[in-house]
Each structure stands twice: as structure tokens, then as C-alpha cells.
Amino acid sequence: MIKVGVVGGAGYTAGELLRILANHSQVELSFVQSSSNAGRPIHAVHKDLIGDVEGDFSAELDLEVDVIFICSGHGKTQEFLSSNDLPSSVKIIDLSNDFRLKAEGNDFVYGLPELNLEAIKAAKHLANPGCFATAIQLGILPLASHGVLTEDVHVNAVTGSTGAGQQPGRTTHYSLRNNNVSIYKAFNHQHLGEINQSVKQLQSDFEHDIKFLPVRGNFAKGIFASLYTTVSATEEEIVNWYKEFYKDAAFVYVLDEAPDMKQVINTNKCLIHVEKHGDTVLVTSVIDNLIKGASGQAVQNMNLMFGLDQKEGLRLKSSGF
Amino acid sequence: MIKVGVVGGAGYTAGELLRILANHSQVELSFVQSSSNAGRPIHAVHKDLIGDVEGDFSAELDLEVDVIFICSGHGKTQEFLSSNDLPSSVKIIDLSNDFRLKAEGNDFVYGLPELNLEAIKAAKHLANPGCFATAIQLGILPLASHGVLTEDVHVNAVTGSTGAGQQPGRTTHYSLRNNNVSIYKAFNHQHLGEINQSVKQLQSDFEHDIKFLPVRGNFAKGIFASLYTTVSATEEEIVNWYKEFYKDAAFVYVLDEAPDMKQVINTNKCLIHVEKHGDTVLVTSVIDNLIKGASGQAVQNMNLMFGLDQKEGLRLKSSGF
Amino acid sequence: MIKVGVVGGAGYTAGELLRILANHSQVELSFVQSSSNAGRPIHAVHKDLIGDVEGDFSAELDLEVDVIFICSGHGKTQEFLSSNDLPSSVKIIDLSNDFRLKAEGNDFVYGLPELNLEAIKAAKHLANPGCFATAIQLGILPLASHGVLTEDVHVNAVTGSTGAGQQPGRTTHYSLRNNNVSIYKAFNHQHLGEINQSVKQLQSDFEHDIKFLPVRGNFAKGIFASLYTTVSATEEEIVNWYKEFYKDAAFVYVLDEAPDMKQVINTNKCLIHVEKHGDTVLVTSVIDNLIKGASGQAVQNMNLMFGLDQKEGLRLKSSGF
């Protein structure tokens, strides 16, 4: 059994992680740390976990673990690692964006299994990708792998309210968000860094823009991303590139028809559809932002890092509706 | 022209009031006070009012007005009146619950036009009813007027998120409220006081319970109330009582079939349906919580207090969908 | 492995059943019959099942199975059994309401495990309870078991749109249903038969009414039921009755605070809360209408009928949000 600790246990990604780990056959939960909730039952915060996860949030870490998931929010992992001296035997899976970009002294492997499978298997420290970044990369990387990204890529992606975290605020107030649509961080979202990094890993000469409009949708979970660019290959060729690229992927499916977002909700799947219109290739990519876009992918990475089947604990029943 | 001032201008009921007054042919807006937003344009807060309402929120009152609407929230009207010496010529319409209950020294008329029409016309100070209280009273008062409430009345009413005000919080967080239902203040809602007061005004021997379950719905606007009790009269008789009771009402309609809540959204209407099942009479009553349940009714009361047609400014286009 | 056949495989309950069975360790899917979709891939209809369930809908039955789930809709099971001569070795789990009421010649066991555990274990033919019926019975049966139902029981229950099936129609049109509430079949819902039957099984002298208002909610999945009646025992006593009644139940939890409906979505759980207000006991009961209210409970019953752990295949990750 893998002994697991969770840091920052009261937020949305930690909740989703605990929901998944509760039914993971190879995991034993050692501690769930939360400074704001220490001493309270875990299901006092993640209320749906009643009957699934016993125990209380702890203030302290238990360092006798095999792996720690850090769910503390962006900027806080660096802080956490500075203030805590983790034994070198403890693997780290970080859900924040602190270590996603390659840099001098950063030994975290970027945890997109469809891109970095072997490196992930060998990783000790892993930076789990962002939610938008996952949907967009899975939509675009097969093109990069063929070196055909020679124009700007146009991306529009709609996300659910859980992407904004659990802190209540203006844009997540039900009265405003319900039946509403709005854009934020136009062309400037922080996930563009990791997306460009991965694209260049496969196509080093890529020098165009990924023009990305992030959109707030009026639903709680999910990301619907559409991407298009100019590519001269035929639809059939491109579809085959995608099928080839994902032939061993555990959770990515290339569909024959455009997906509804809700086909993936509550699963670790990514569904992709490719169609050609004139010179333009249009790719649709849908994920659950908290699962394949966060905690599900983190467990997929854990499975790889510990030599388990990628799907262990991730054969999740879709919401359906 | 009636010179109007608004106190507590940044909240939901004030916004809805301004939306209505913007197209009221007999109103001139003198000031919109907001301590938290003084100096900002009104449409910086109520953003949909762009092009409809010019001017800024003010810190101060302008006492050269004919009427002041107080939209400051429960408990704050008493405070406001203590700290401000209003000229006796200024009428007051208070949307809070501070003066709804009769008490020694309370000269506020309870502003349910279907109950207190003549008193409202003569009122100088008016206490505007609560949202749930409006839907429930309009559903039950015709029975009280016939003195047939001799058993408990069972009420379930679902309200939209705007009923909870604009301050973000746990129960109005989109991620939680979306696709959710929950109950609060079971059998204990603060509107029961005014409801019982009105029922006893018509049927002084009423001594049973109004058992009221308030429910949080996953929509922004509207109240859907169902009420039932035991009454021996026939359905036809009861329907006639309702039609008679509301024959001069400007905004209440007794329908032949059960309503959808959304038939009234964005209007000042109340739709009522009555059906008999055995000895049980079931009444459905639907309103827009912010209009007939708050600001629309406040304008209806203003119209009455100033001798205008009740419908002035309140011929509102329904949302439809 | 249990060989399973599904009849009426294209509807919502069949889809949900297939989502659950796909991850059930003891099940082998033999056939999924659908006359309207014979020959099409199963995931062409239940699109989220891509990667989870292979194979096509069949026109024919394969009688070499251990159990058949009948998901054909109300009234059609009788028809099906008349036209098909099933071997006596094949167990039947019927999701329709055709055999829920005891009658001369009806050998179907009513499949509410919290009520009929031993009978279910021994059953060959099983009638799976209705969705509203499940939520309401689980809310009320502990009172019946103590014989304290001596007044009418007042029930209001809100259901999601999937309860109306997949055939598009007026009341499931998005434009109408969104942000709407309405009542249907007031005091007259077809599930009252089975509810009364179970109540009388535990309290044979029950002769009052269960006054049930079914409500259409604007969400896709879930049932939120509130129930109240007059009981003289204290809150503490009653809570203890509930905890005792459900002490061995695999999926029912008695909570310390009132539930949100969404705590159970995508699970087979039923969450129950009990509180006392004066002489009135208020019970809240929430389930996922398609899981504990249909296909999940059907699998729970299958597990019991085949001697498996009740939770097998039903440790489902909650949607969370």
C-alpha cells in the first residue's frame, strides 16, 4: 500500500483527490493537513465524503509517507518546501503552478502522461499540469509532434466555477454567474507558459502565438476547449496523427463526432474531435477540470510513479447527466 | 413629478428599484445614497443600468424630496431614522422588516395593497412586505377572509439566490448552489410574524400554525410557494372566493391551470392557482422575489401613496424565458 | 462472474446501469437489448461510455444469463414477460412499477434493502422501487417501525429532469425548465401505492394520508425530499430510532446537520437528517434519482441476490459539485 499525505486538504482539488483516493485499492491515507480546519472531521468540509473517508484534518505532517500531494494553491508550494524538510524518500506531487516551468534547479517533471510518460515513471518530484493547460495541450500536441504548427493557434475554452476555487467572490456568486458568460485574462492566462513549453518540446521551431480566450461558464465542473489553426494535411491524415499519438493513452479518446462537454464529467477522460474546414483544422477537447484537469491526473501520475496501472482508482462512473 | 431618494442604494433591492424607476413617468430621481459606493457612478455597481440611470451614488441625503425608499437591510432602518431628522413632509417606504409588525408607536402601514389598499393610500410611512410573506399571504388571505382557516396551513416555498443578498457566501457560491436544493430556517422563518399578523387581521380567531419550509432553489430570481390546508367548501366556491378577493387587484391573477414560476419573472405579478383534492385545498402562488416581493411592490405602494395608477412604471416586460 | 442481460437498453436507467456495471468486478455483460437501437454501438447512445463499454445493442435476448435487468418503462415489463419465455434459472430485476404492489400471483420481492433484506437475498424476481418512493420511504420507515405515524405525513420532493425520461417534451425543454419550478400530480403520484404498502408493512394500523407534492426542479439529477408529521418522542429518541434502523444499512447515513442535495449526486447513498420543532418532526432525505432511486439500487439488489457485498460496484465517486 502506498502511504499518502495531502497538504492543503480543505480546497476543491484536495476534496476531489480524496474522493478518488477513497476507492483506490493501493492507497492508504496517512494524513490530510489543513491549517484552517485542523481537528475537524474531513467530511465536515467535504461533506459528500461521509461514509467514505474517516478521520480529521491534521495540523501536522506525518513524514512516514511515500508520497505527498500538495494542494495548497499557487505560490504556496515553494513556501511549503522551504519551511518543511521532507525526507528524500518522499515523493511529491504538486498541484500548483510553482514548478511547471523548466528552470535552473527545478527537478520537477511536468506531469502530462501523454507527453512525458517515461519521465513521469521515474520522477520523484512532479508538477501536475493546469486544467486549461491539460485540455489545450491534449488538443494541440499531436499537431506539434508533426511539426505543422506554422500559424497562430486560436483557442477558446470555457471553464466551470470550481476552477475559481472555494473562496466565495463576485464572479462565483450564484446570482451573477447563473445564466451568464464572461471573459477573463484574455490572451494572457498563466497557463500559456506551460502550454508553449510543451508545444516547443515537440516542435522546437514553433514561434507563433497561442491566442487563448478563457471564458467563465455557468456550470460547476468541466472545460470545453476549441482550437483551430491552419494545416495543409487532410482531415484523414490529421485524425490518424491523433489516433497514433494517443494509441497508448489511458484516458484520451479521439471521437468520430464532436463531443458534448458533459460526456467527461466526473471522469479522468479527455475526448477529442478533429475536423477540417478548408485549410483550417478545428479540434475540440473536453475534460473535467477537477479530474483530468487536476486531481485525477495527479492520481494517474502517482500510479505511474509507483508502477501501477494508470487506470487504478480512476475507473470512475461518469455523471452521465 | 415625484422627487425620490434612495437610501442603501448598492444592494439588490435598490438596484431593482432603480431599474423600475428609470422608466417611471412620474418620478425624478433626486439621490441614491450609498456609504460604501459614494462618488462612484450608479451603473458602476448596477452595471445593466448603463444608459438608463446617470449620476453617482452620494454620501449625503437630499431632504428636498417627496419620498425616500430605504433599502439598507434589516435592522438598519431604525438606526437610519434615529440618526437622521427627516422633515415630516417626506414619505418613507421601508423595504426592511423593521416596521412590519404592529407595535406601540409604530405608525408604518403594512404595504400589501391587496390587504390594506385604503390605508396605504393615506400612509405617510410604509413598511413594504417581505418576499416570502408576499407570496404566502396572497396565497392564503382569501381563505382567511372567509374565516375557514381551521387547521394548520402547510407551506413550502422555494426562493432564488438574490433573496440572500449580494454579499457572497457559502450558500450563494455558484459551485455549491448550482444543481442543489437545501432547506433553511425550517418552521422558523422571520416572515411568519407578518404573515400571521395579516391572517389574523382577516380571521381574528386563527390559532393554528403556518408550517413553512423555506427552500433554497438553484435560480437567481423568483419564489414558488405551495400551500395547503383542509377546507370543506368546494373547489368552485373557493376559486370564486379568490377571484372575488382579487377582482380589483392590479397584479394578481387567478389561473385555470397550475403556474410555472417563470411566468412572472421580471414582472410585478402574482399568479395563483387553486385546486381541491378531497378535503385539501392546494394553492400555488408565484412571484418575482425582487419585484412583487420587494421593489416592484414598493413602487406599487408609492403609486398608491401619491394617487397614481397602481400600474404606473410597472407594466414590465416579462423575461419570458 | 454473473452474466447479465439488459432489456430496454437505450433509456436513462439503462445508461446509468451500464455506467455502474462497467466497473463491477463480478459482472460480465452478455447483452444489451434495444429494439430502437439494435445494431448500433452502445456508446453511440450513451456517449459517455466510450472506452468503458464495448459492443452493440442487440435485437435479441441471450437466455444464457444469470440475471436480466428490465429497463423498458412502466407497463412494458408485463408485456415483455408475456412474450418471452425466460428459463426459470434467470433472475429478473425489474425497474418498472409493474410488480411493486403485492397482488395475487405476483412473486416479485419489493427491492428496498433497508426494509426487505432477507427476502431480497432469497428473491428470484425483484421489483426495484421508484425514485421518489425510495427517498420518501427511507425518510419515513423508521417512524413506522416504531408505530408512531398517527397523523398525516406531509411530503414535498423535488426531482431532476432525468426523472422524466429521455423523450424530449414540453416540461423537459431547456428554455422552459431552466430557472423554473412547477408541481405535478399533486397528492396523486403513482409512487404513493408502494410507499403506503411499505409503511403498513411496518405499522399495520397506519390509516392517515401521505400528502405528497412532487416538484420539478431545474437540475438533471437528484431528489430532495422533506417530510414532517407530529410525533411526541424527543428529537434524541427519534434520531436514535433512525440510527438503529439504519445501523446495518450499506448506503444510508443519518447526519447531524441538514444535507445539501448535491452531497449524494452520483452515489448510491441516501442522507437523512432529523430535527424536532415543537411536536413536529422534520426529516430530510436526499438521493440521486437514477442511482439509489433506480439503477444503483438495482445493482445493490443484484449483489444481495447473488450473495455479494452490497457495496460491490457501488463505491462511486461523488460528483462533489
Next chain:
Amino acid sequence: MIKVGVVGGAGYTAGELLRILANHSQVELSFVQSSSNAGRPIHAVHKDLIGDVEGDFSAELDLEVDVIFICSGHGKTQEFLSSNDLPSSVKIIDLSNDFRLKAEGNDFVYGLPELNLEAIKAAKHLANPGCFATAIQLGILPLASHGVLTEDVHVNAVTGSTGAGQQPGRTTHYSLRNNNVSIYKAFNHQHLGEINQSVKQLQSDFEHDIKFLPVRGNFAKGIFASLYTTVSATEEEIVNWYKEFYKDAAFVYVLDEAPDMKQVINTNKCLIHVEKHGDTVLVTSVIDNLIKGASGQAVQNMNLMFGLDQKEGLRLKSSGF
């Protein structure tokens, strides 16, 4: 008073038209034709119109009218005009797409007031623009008027379910549409014809693509359109172009901050925001699809055709929430 007839009176656009006309001071409703509902009260179909619109649907036309609105659906106006010999004195406002494109013998003026004001004032036959077409043109025409569209224009626009009409179907089924997103008619929507026609009216050398992805949103009303292209002028210059272009427009506002879609719901407004990111100009444009995108614009056109103030009958209270 303008005598008005409505053809095809039972659909969504007719309902919205009747909601608006009910409060139009210069209009007298002569007939509302509907073959499928002839003889039924108008508020039996458009149920929220109770108390606002009396009278029944008629099978026949009354040709003693000043103007007929045709709301029959695409392709049916041509049919209608062939089978009915309208007096030449009757003006026609057609909400279908039958006459939007210039063609030999087509004397319908394209009714976008911000583009064709004078022609509309003089028009006898008017083709009312499509909903997407309105939002997109209002977002792009100021650029065309300066001749700066020298690259492809990238458009993503999300629409509510009312855009799909009242006939229930798969994509408007609540269970599917709720919490969902999907794309349809990618790069190929029928409104592209009228959009290109208008762009070329202002910039005759435009020869690039308007790459338009139409998206199904999970709300009933509204369109949220984002558009971007490459323009070298500064943000300040471009914003000034927009303000100048719309300086006399009755319903278009150029905002200082990006809009929420719901700011315009239930109004005839179009809100526009312009921002520059590097060489890319991003325009956001939001409307209510049934009002500025259909029936409200039709009334605005009627006002112009009859010499009235454009805003007559269109000072609509916003939904707010």
C-alpha cells in the same frame, strides 16, 4: 395608432414581440395568426402574457393593418408572400432569413439600424437581421467602416437555448443541455452571409474569412460574442472609432470594461467592449438573442419605419439577474 398584425404567432420570436408590443404606446394589435393554435387564447401559449394581451390566435389575416410582422420561421416567408396577396399599403417586417441577402428583385431593406438607418426609415419591406448576425456585426462594423479588416476575423459566440426555437429536441433537452457546452455548424453558420454582406457594404475590399464558431450555452436567453483580428491602430484610436460609429445609436453602448452577458438580458441593448493586446484587437459584444437579436430590433425597425422615437416601447427593464 399603428395597426399591427403578427403571422406565425405561436413561436418564441412572436411571443417576445407580443411582450414588447403589449406596452408600446403607439401600437394596436389587430391580429395574431397561428395555424396551429387558431381559436386559442394568446396567453394559452405565451402564458406569461396573462393580463397583458387579450384575444385569441386567428386562422385568418386582417389586411386592414399598417404593418405585418412575419415570425414563421426560415423559408416560410417566401411561401407566405406567394400565397397571400397583401395590399401594397401594408408594410412587412420579416424576422426570417428569407430576404436578408441582396438579390435581383429583393426589395427588402436589411434592418440593422446602426448600418442602414435612412434606408430603414424609408423601407416598406424589411428583413430583420439574425441574432448572431446582430451581435457580430455590431462588434465588427466600426472596424470595417475604417477599412482596417485586412486579416481573418475570429469569432466565438455562445447562444441560449431559445435560439433553437420551441420545438423540443435532443439539443434542447434539459437533461443534456444543463451544465453542458457544445459547438455546431462550425465555420459554416447561415448568418455568415449577411455578416459578410454588411462588412463589404462598409469595406468593399474585405476578402478575408470570418471564422465563426457558434456555441450552445446552458442558458435560455442571450448571446455572448468575442471577436478578434489584427489591427495596427492603437486601443485609444479604435475605441474612439467605436464611440463615433455608435454616437447616435439608440441601444449600443461602448463600455470601459468587459461586459457580463447578463447585463443586457431582457433589453434591446448591445454592449461592446474593445481592448488591444499587442497587434490584436479584441471586441466583446453581448445582446439578448430574442430582443436586439430578433423581436426588439424588429420593433426598433418598426419605430423607424413609422417615424417614431427608436426607443418607443423598448425602454425595457433589464432582468438584472
